[in-house]
Amino acid sequence: MNASWQTHLAAQGASFPDEFSVRFGEDERQGASLVAQGTVVVPLEHLRVIRATGEDAGAFLHNLFSNDVKKLGANEAQLNSFNSPKGRMLASMLVWRQGSDYLLAMSADIHAAMLKKLSMYVLRSKVRLLDDGSDSVLIGLAGSQAGAALEAAGLGIPGAPRATASGIASVVRLDGARFVVSTPISEAAALWNKFVASGAVPAGTQAWQWLDIREGLPTVTQPVQEEFVAQMLNFDLIGGVSFNKGCYPGQEIVARTHYLGKLKKRMYRVHAPVGALPAVGTDIYAPDFGDQSAGKVVSAAPAPEGGYDALVVLQSSSADAGQAHLGAPDGPALAFLPLPYALG
Incomplete structure (x- = not known):
């Protein structure tokens, strides 16, 4: 986790049980209760992003992943898997575009290994694979007022599930009232504060994972x-x-x-x-x-x-x-x- 981002979250009452999770003082189920009752904002530290950049990035990913990356529009996101030769899933990921780049959000505990493994396929392709964690963080918003929180922070609201909006941060709509915000580290604290000021309650990793389970959305860890x-x-x-x-x-x-x-x-x-x-x-x-x-x-x-x-x-x-x-x-x-x- 970026040190300045961790310091900001700690000042907001966050604790860090392990490398990939965050808590805000809740007991085991308080976070899920918050999700069920209102709008929450969650640091998505259990996820980490690989950035694919270069003129061959789209074709490179298309040849490796289970979905049709070539058809991924500039304002769209899609689910994808990266599989072993025997068809077994090595990674599940959410993929979206940011300009000419592609962002791949996956479980943080496999991120380093997947970055190394995917890089083995680059060969002569004009593509670079980078750990995006040094430049950006992911924040989740969920609940009936999530769209209003985005609007109050000056961000666009994607109109449909797995649509995206661009601005000072990228916003991906997962489902009806749940969003992933990919923001430069320089903007993260300010955006977080705006989300909280608009009424979103800080919640931990387990709250977001419960939402994934409710939506039937698996993550390969x-x-x-x-x-x-x-x-x-x-x-x-x-x-x-x-x-x-x-x-x-x-x-x-x-x-x-x-x-x-x-x-x-x-x-x-x-x-x-x-x-x-x-x-x-x-x-x-x-x-x-x-x-x-x-x-x-x-x-x-x-x-x-x-x-x-x-x-x-x-x-x-x-x-x-x-x-x-x-x-x-x-x-x-x-x-x-x-x-x-x-x-x-």
Whole structure:
């Protein structure tokens, strides 16, 4: 984290439990409660950005990622995955354009490794891949007054989900009332103060992660790298895969899964009871699989009503039966929650 940005957040009451998370004094679920009740502003330190710059940047990314980067407009964003040759996801990311550059926001714990790995593909392409964290930070806004907070700070309001607006900072609209702001470090403190002055309440990392879970939006982190093909994380349902573009690493596996209809796992939203923390990567068990793991936890966060909400990849047959247990065949029972989109 940039030192001046950290100092500013600390002065606003932030604490830093680890390298990639921020808290504002809330207990485990206060942050989620704030999200459920009003508008929040969140330092998105669990995400980090790679900047791709150069005349070949778009074509370079198009040849590596699961989505059609060549069709990404100047005021658009898209979900993408970078896969292993076996089709397993190494990274999930939000991609948008900033002028002629492309910004790739991904989990902070895999950022350095992905920057190194993607750089291995550059060869003679006229593209440079840079760690954007030395120049900018990400801030999240969510809630019914998020648009008003952007307007009060002099920023544009993208009109549709996964649209962007440019100005002193780039704004990406994730969904109806949630925005990611990419701002130069020199503007970050002033923008933060304007968001707070307009009524947004500071909240921590777990609040944003709970919102991702509520929206059925997965993030590939280090514990689950190379565990899932894109469809297992519902990427084909939320706009993260194009089946009409050329080859990319893992494309054959992703396409075969799509066209042959052999997908046996999907991602589901579940609730775990109080005291049953669903750590990322924890195995999920179901009666129809006995002692064999039927799935894994993708992400989890404290829920406003107590306990934890999580996204899990699970055998569809197990989900259809409506029974799943955390960590062991006789572990805590998980309750299934609806997703905001159909699994098809």
